[in-house]
Amino acid sequence: MSDVSIKLKEVSKSFDGKLIIDTISCDFIKNKVHAILGKSGTGKSVLLKMLIGLFKPDSGKILINGKEAEHYKSVGDFKMSYIFQSSALLNSLTVLDNVTIFLDEHNVDEKESRVSKALKILNELGIKDSANKMPSELSGGMRKRVAIARSLIIEPDILLYDEPTSDLDPINTKTISQIINKLKARGDITQIVVTHDIGFAYSISDTISILDNGQILITGDPDLIKSSKNPILDSI
Amino acid sequence: MNTILAIITGIGESLNLLWLTIKSIKYFGSSMDKFIFQLFDMGNRTVPVAALIALSIGAVLALQTGIQLSNYGMQDKIGGIVGLSVCTELAPVMAAILMAGRVGSSITAELASMSVYEEIAALKTMNIDPVRFLVLPRFLACLITLPVLVIYMDLIGWLGGSLVSSMNQSISVSLSSFYNDLSQVVTFSDIAAGIIKSVFFAIAISITSCSIGLLAQGGPREIGHSVTKSVVASFISILLLDYVLTRFLILVGIL
Numbered sequence: 324m325s326d327v328s329i330k331l332k333e334v335s336k337s338f339d340g341k342l343i344i345d346t347i348s349c350d351f352i353k354n355k356v357h358a359i360l361g362k363s364g365t366g367k368s369v370l371l372k373m374l375i376g377l378f379k380p381d382s383g384k385i386l387i388n389g390k391e392a393e394h395y396k397s398v399g400d401f402k403m404s405y406i407f408q409s410s411a412l413l414n415s416l417t418v419l420d421n422v423t424i425f426l427d428e429h430n431v432d433e434k435e436s437r438v439s440k441a442l443k444i445l446n447e448l449g450i451k452d453s454a455n456k457m458p459s460e461l462s463g464g465m466r467k468r469v470a471i472a473r474s475l476i477i478e479p480d481i482l483l484y485d486e487p488t489s490d491l492d493p494i495n496t497k498t499i500s501q502i503i504n505k506l507k508a509r510g511d512i513t514q515i516v517v518t519h520d521i522g523f524a525y526s527i528s529d530t531i532s533i534l535d536n537g538q539i540l541i542t543g544d545p546d547l548i549k550s551s552k553n554p555i556l557d558s559i
Numbered sequence: 560m561n562t563i564l565a566i567i568t569g570i571g572e573s574l575n576l577l578w579l580t581i582k583s584i585k586y587f588g589s590s591m592d593k594f595i596f597q598l599f600d601m602g603n604r605t606v607p608v609a610a611l612i613a614l615s616i617g618a619v620l621a622l623q624t625g626i627q628l629s630n631y632g633m634q635d636k637i638g639g640i641v642g643l644s645v646c647t648e649l650a651p652v653m654a655a656i657l658m659a660g661r662v663g664s665s666i667t668a669e670l671a672s673m674s675v676y677e678e679i680a681a682l683k684t685m686n687i688d689p690v691r692f693l694v695l696p697r698f699l700a701c702l703i704t705l706p707v708l709v710i711y712m713d714l715i716g717w718l719g720g721s722l723v724s725s726m727n728q729s730i731s732v733s734l735s736s737f738y739n740d741l742s743q744v745v746t747f748s749d750i751a752a753g754i755i756k757s758v759f760f761a762i763a764i765s766i767t768s769c770s771i772g773l774l775a776q777g778g779p780r781e782i783g784h785s786v787t788k789s790v791v792a793s794f795i796s797i798l799l800l801d802y803v804l805t806r807f808l809i810l811v812g813i814l
Contacts, residue, residue, distance in 0.1 A: 408677075
């Protein structure tokens with residue numbers, strides 16, 4: 324069985340005639356943490372949104388577990404979840420309802436079981452006390468942790484993070500990196516993290532890809548990237 | 560040219576959303592709690608203002624028409640005139656305009672905000688259909704609320720007309736004479752005509768508001784633009800539908 328979780332084959336995407344992703348080919352290895360590093364506006368989030376199916380590539384193929392992504396729904400045949408840069412919590416629902424929404428809407432388990440599952444995850448992430456609060460009452464770091472809890476309740480095979488530390492202070496950034504490393508230690512989730520924070524990327528990744536002008540310039544482990552003399556690293 | 564294209568695209572998108580909403584009615588059971596919440600919310604937003612509008616319309620209509628009729632000694636016909644005008648035209652149109660202004664605008668603002676802040680995208684990544692989750696409960700609640708609001712406005716409009724007719728010395732028609740004439744002139748099909756209109760208005764308001772909200776893109780400024788667009792589009796569709804439906808109801812003999 325292949326150890327490749329996601330394979331991109333010459334994937335391109337344009338918006339209003341502007342090429343954002345330029346014939347990218349790469350592999351994301353199963354159960355590892357991959358960081359995609361790049362400046363703002365280089366197409367990192369677009370790439371991530373194509374993986375989850377929010378955008379369709381103009382050309383090329385995305386293979387997930389060996390099958391073309393268009394045949395999948397994000398949480399249908401396999402479980403993939405996305406943590407938005409803005410957290411994207413539903414502001415009209417409580418934290419607990421935000422976390423159980425997937426189970427509620429797909430009628431997974433009994434109500435009591437959904438709630439206890441959600442509380443367990445919230446407890447692991449240190450935000451159980453906020454279960455009955457509204458998202459508007461939470462800090463940026465707590466909102467991000469609720470978004471992670473909402474993703475974890477799906478029990479995902481693949482977890483995608485879009486700028487998980489943007490707008491966060493160093494303490495919350497450290498908390499997020501601890502969560503990612505804890506999930507990495509479990510060894511059953513492929514995590515793909517888009518970020519422009521190079522220090523954060525070094526602290527969590529097995530492999531790092533540098534994206535610039537819609538193309539991947541280098542891919543390698545953090546040590547390889549650190550030793551690289553590519554001038555783009557200075558500008559990130 | 561761009562404006563015409565935008566209007567045609569908007570109509571197409573609304574019709575597509577209507578079709579998707581009708582297709583999702585089979586999932587109504589799972590949206591019951593959201594439907595009930597919307598029903599109460601819409602009622603709370605509209606019922607007090609609707610009473611004020613209906614009372615005022617009935618009263619002004621009776622005052623203006625009653626004084627003219629009394630000049631010809633025909634003031635005893637006031638009940639039928641007020642009754643018919645309120646139930647076939649004024650109540651459904653004013654209720655729809657109230658619904659578009661108070662409920663439609665709030666639906667658009669909420670959905671546009673959810674689009675702009677990626678909440679809709681988050682639902683999609685969890686394989687939760689935004690049409691079933693967001694549009695269906697609002698569509699069905701609007702479909703129930705508006706006809707009920709029309710019946711409510713009919714009754715209060717008639718009350719307003721009857722009170723003015725009996726209390727104004729130039730008109731001086733007793734309550735019993737007013738309602739006696741009203742019951743002779745207004746038939747069940749007249750009341751049904753107003754309700755039929757309101758059903759179509761409800762479809763137009765809910766679908767227009769949801770469609771414009773869901774398609775909002777960009778930053779927070781787009782939320783305000785979407786609300787304005789939604790209210791204007793709803794008002795225009797109410798007025799156009801009103802004419803078309805009146806012609807149709809006359810043609811089929813209901814009016």
